[in-house]
Amino acid sequence: MTTQPATGTLRSRRIARSRQRLVEVALPAFAERGYDAVTVDWLCDQAEVSKRSFFRYFDGKEDLALTPLNDVWRTLIADLDAALARSGPLLEVLAAALVDVIERMPPGWERLAVLSARLSGTNPVIDAAGMLVCERFTQQVVDAIVARLSGSSGADLSARIVCAVAVAGHRAAVDTWQSAPDAGTTATRAELCALLRASLAAAPAALEIRLP
Amino acid sequence: MTTQPATGTLRSRRIARSRQRLVEVALPAFAERGYDAVTVDWLCDQAEVSKRSFFRYFDGKEDLALTPLNDVWRTLIADLDAALARSGPLLEVLAAALVDVIERMPPGWERLAVLSARLSGTNPVIDAAGMLVCERFTQQVVDAIVARLSGSSGADLSARIVCAVAVAGHRAAVDTWQSAPDAGTTATRAELCALLRASLAAAPAALEIRLP
DNA sequence: ATGCCAAGTGCTACTCGGTGCCAGTTTGCT
DNA sequence: AGCAAACTGGCACCGAGTAGCACTTGGCAT
Numbered sequence: 217m218t219t220q221p222a223t224g225t226l227r228s229r230r231i232a233r234s235r236q237r238l239v240e241v242a243l244p245a246f247a248e249r250g251y252d253a254v255t256v257d258w259l260c261d262q263a264e265v266s267k268r269s270f271f272r273y274f275d276g277k278e279d280l281a282l283t284p285l286n287d288v289w290r291t292l293i294a295d296l297d298a299a300l301a302r303s304g305p306l307l308e309v310l311a312a313a314l315v316d317v318i319e320r321m322p323p324g325w326e327r328l329a330v331l332s333a334r335l336s337g338t339n340p341v342i343d344a345a346g347m348l349v350c351e352r353f354t355q356q357v358v359d360a361i362v363a364r365l366s367g368s369s370g371a372d373l374s375a376r377i378v379c380a381v382a383v384a385g386h387r388a389a390v391d392t393w394q395s396a397p398d399a400g401t402t403a404t405r406a407e408l409c410a411l412l413r414a415s416l417a418a419a420p421a422a423l424e425i426r427l428p
Numbered sequence: 429m430t431t432q433p434a435t436g437t438l439r440s441r442r443i444a445r446s447r448q449r450l451v452e453v454a455l456p457a458f459a460e461r462g463y464d465a466v467t468v469d470w471l472c473d474q475a476e477v478s479k480r481s482f483f484r485y486f487d488g489k490e491d492l493a494l495t496p497l498n499d500v501w502r503t504l505i506a507d508l509d510a511a512l513a514r515s516g517p518l519l520e521v522l523a524a525a526l527v528d529v530i531e532r533m534p535p536g537w538e539r540l541a542v543l544s545a546r547l548s549g550t551n552p553v554i555d556a557a558g559m560l561v562c563e564r565f566t567q568q569v570v571d572a573i574v575a576r577l578s579g580s581s582g583a584d585l586s587a588r589i590v591c592a593v594a595v596a597g598h599r600a601a602v603d604t605w606q607s608a609p610d611a612g613t614t615a616t617r618a619e620l621c622a623l624l625r626a627s628l629a630a631a632p633a634a635l636e637i638r639l640p
Numbered sequence: 641a642t643g644c645c646a647a648g649t650g651c652t653a654c655t656c657g658g659t660g661c662c663a664g665t666t667t668g669c670t
Numbered sequence: 671a672g673c674a675a676a677c678t679g680g681c682a683c684c685g686a687g688t689a690g691c692a693c694t695t696g697g698c699a700t
Contacts, residue, residue, distance in 0.1 A: 227648075227696060255685065266650045271687065303639045343563065344556040351555065364639070373600050373627060374634035380596030381589055381635065388588050415585060420635050422586035423593065427515045427576070439667065439677075468657060478679045483658060 235273045237263045239283050243331040246281060251339050278345035282336065284321075284329040285390070289349045291317045293356050300360055306375065310357070310382045311416040315409045326403050333394035347383075354379035385415035447485045449475045451495050455543040458493060463551050490557035494548065496533075496541040497602070501561045503529045505568050512572055518587065522569070522594045523628040527621045538615050545606035559595075566591035597627035 241262045245254045256277055260267045274280045292299065292313060299313035321329075336343045354376060361375040389411035393403060453474045457466045468489055472479045486492045504511065504525060511525035533541075548555045566588060573587040601623035605615060 268650060306637045306639055307635060309639055340560055344560045347559045348552055348556045370630060373630060374637040376600050377593055377596050377631050377634040380592045384589050384592030388585050418582060418585060419589050422589040423519060423632050425518045425586040427518055427521055480679055
C-alpha cells in the first residue's frame with residue numbers, strides 16, 4: 217500500500233504477506249503491552265522481517281499501527297476518479313464512496329480496525345499520523361475538484377471544507393463504533409457504515425448550531 | 429505554555445525568554461537550512477539552553493517549530509469560557525474568538541508565524557503535529573458545548589463538525605496568507621483576520637457544493 | 641532450462657530526538 | 671536566615687529511522 221509497482225505478483229505476494237504478518241503481530245501487542253513498550257526491533261523479530269524491510273513496507277511505526285484505518289483512505293484516494301464520477305452534493309458523494317470502500321475491505325478487517333482506532337484514540341502521536349493520510353486525501357480531492365470545476369471561484373476552499381467535514385464525520389463514527397463495550401469481537405462494518413452515514417447526514421444541520 | 433503553575437513571575441520570565449530565544453533562533457534556521465538539517469543539539473547550543481530544558485519548554489522539535497501558530501490555539505483554549513459566553517451560531521462565535529486572539533498576539537508575531545506556516549506546509553510531519561493542538565481545541569469545545577447544551581442530542585457531533593470547519597478554514601486562511609510572495613516581510617495580522625473571516629463566512633455555502 | 645539484470649533483502653553501524661536519573665541550584669515562604 | 675519544593679543541567683541511555691553495501695531472488699528473454 218505504500219508504493220510497490222514492482223513486477224506483478226509473486227514478489228508482491230511475499231511483501232503483502234510480510235506486511236500482514238507484522239500488522240497481525242503488532243496490533244494485539246500494542247493493545248496488550250502498550251504502544252511504546254513494543255519496539256520495532258521486537259516486532260521485526262517476531263514477524264521475521266528485517267528492520268530495514270520494515271521501513272520499506274511501512275512509513276514508520278505509526279503507519280503500521282494505523283494500517284487498517286489508513287488503508288481505507290488510501291484505497292479511496294486510489295479510486296478517487298471513479299468515486300467523483302457520480303453527481304450530486306460533494307459531501308454525499310464522498311460519504312457514499314467512503315461507505316463503499318469500507319464495505320470492500322478484506323474479511324477480518326473489523327477486528328484490526330477496532331484495535332487501530334483504540335490506539336489512535338489513546339495515543340495522540342498516532343492520532344496525528346492518522347490525520348496525515350486524511351490530509352493527503354483532502355489534497356487529492358481539492359485537486360480533482362479544482363480541475364473539474366475550474367472557473368467557479370472558491371471551489372478550492374469549498375472542497376477543503378467538505379473534506380474536513382467528511383474526515384471529522386468519519387472520525388466521530390469510528391470513535392463511537394470502537395467505543396462499544398465489546399467492539400473488539402462483535403463490531404461489524406455494517407454498523408460503522410451506518411454510523412458514518414448518520415454522521416455525515418447530520419453534518420449540514422450541525423453547522424447551524426447556536427449558543428443560547 | 430506547557431505546564432508551569434510554578435510560583436509567579438521571576439522564574440517564568442526567564443523561561444519565557446529562553447523559549448523566545450529558541451524560537452527566534454530556530455525558525456530562521458529551519459527556513460534557511462531545512463528542518464531536518466537543524467538539530468536540537470545545535471539549537472540548544474545557540475540559545476544557550478540545555479537539551480534537557482529544551483524538552484521542558486517544548487513538547488518536542490515540532491512544537492517549537494509551530495510555536496507561533498500553536499500559541500493562537502492555546503490562547504484560545506485558555507480563554508474558551510470567555511469566548512463561548514457570546515451567543516449566536518457557534519461557527520461565528522469561534523470565528524470571532526479566533527480573530528480576537530490573533531489580534532492580541534504580541535508584536536512581531538507575523539514574521540515568525542509566516543515562517544512557521546511555511547514550514548508546516550512543506551513538512552508533513554510538522555503539519556500533523558499542528559493538527560494535534562487543533563484536536564485538543566476541538567476536544568475542549570466539545571466538552572464545553574456538551575456541558576452547556578446537555579440534553580440536545582448530537583450536540584457532541586455538531587460541535588465536532590463545527591470545529592473541523594473552523595480549523596479547516598483557519599488552515600486555508602493561513603495557507604493563502606503565507607503564500608503571498610513577500611509575506612515574510614509585509615504580511616499583517618489584519619490581512620490574516622480578513623482571510624479568516626472570509627473563509628468561515630463562506631463555509632456554510634461550501635457544504636452545498638455539487639458535482640455536475 | 642539458463643543466465644542476466646533489476647529489484648528487494650539483511651546486516652552493521654550510525655544519527656538524532658527524546659527521557660530517566662540525580663546532584664546541585666534557585667526561589668518563595670516563613 | 672533557613673527550609674522545602676521547584677527548577678536546572680549534565681550525562682548516559684533508549685529507540686526510531688537511515689546509509690551503505692554485499693547478497694539473494696524473482697522476472698524475463700533467449
